[in-house]
Amino acid sequence: MQYYNNQNYYQPYYMPLPDPEAQRRYHADMYKKNLRRTSNGLGALLLVFIGLELVISVVLSMIATFSGGIGIATDASFDLILNGLVSSVIFFVAGVIYCLIRKQNFSRLFPFERVGGSMLIKLSIIGIAFSLMSNYVVDLINGTFGLFGIENNGGNIDVGSAPDVLLYILVVAILPAFVEEFAFRGVVMGVLRPYSEGLAILISSAAFALMHGNFVQLPFTFCCGLVFAFIDIKTNSLLPSIIVHFLNNGLSVITDILTSYEVIDMAEANMLYGGIFAITGILSFVFIRSIISEKGNSFFTVDGGSDLITFKEKVKTVAFSPAMIAFTVVMLIACLLVMTTGVL
16 A cells, blocks of 8 residues: 655654664554544535535525525525535535645546446446445334334425426436545545545545435435445546446436326335346346456455554544544534424
């Protein structure tokens, strides 16, 4: 694993210390210090995302209130713009500024190595299967909440007129596939990847889940994040996760539109989901065996990075950095607000 000898990564070097153990402890401490600094930077970036989104959303709401909706056709379309377009722009702009300030290598954070067509199809279908499985995990958790009288509200968006439908597809299916992959599998995972690929996958997935600010989506987005991140790591390309992200969101959007226009009812929608899950699940089993046969079991392992500190210590260093703690607390409060009130 290569470490970059700049402000973001620690490059061990010889120090005239009394004994090898003292040198090891010194470099381990320096490594943790550097990882904590990197984590605080990422935590600060995520807090900036939240702060800017809140401020801009409040400003737009005030403008809409005092100007009669600023010419937007429906409340549904305004909600889509407020919750989707604004977030996408903030994620992208703030991420670019962070990379420029931290002097990150864009080609390393956002790799697009060529992926063979066969492998791309296999990974896409495997990704869709795991994403659909995550939906069933969400249903199970929500059912458990229901046993205790807790309604885990998700704040569904009402799909209205034709312009709303097009806006819904853009905001829910297309933009997140690019912007969220840029932010989480690009910036967050890319910055942490030199320390440990496993660490980068875990932390980027947790941040991705928390950023959605909704207990309904938390287990689903975390599981999806793990799949998206793993696929990107193994292909060294953001393209597969962008495709899987788009297909997953697109399936949800199409189902919402069809049920909203009463083309199908919820029972038929569930049957559609179940059928797609069954087909992709069977194909995934076949494709995973094919990949193992072709590349060996090592394909499903990730690089642990430097052994100066253990993986557990790396996770604790990131998770308990002040900025990451602040981000986690803020997003958990947001999740509670959504669960208890249905709005944020």
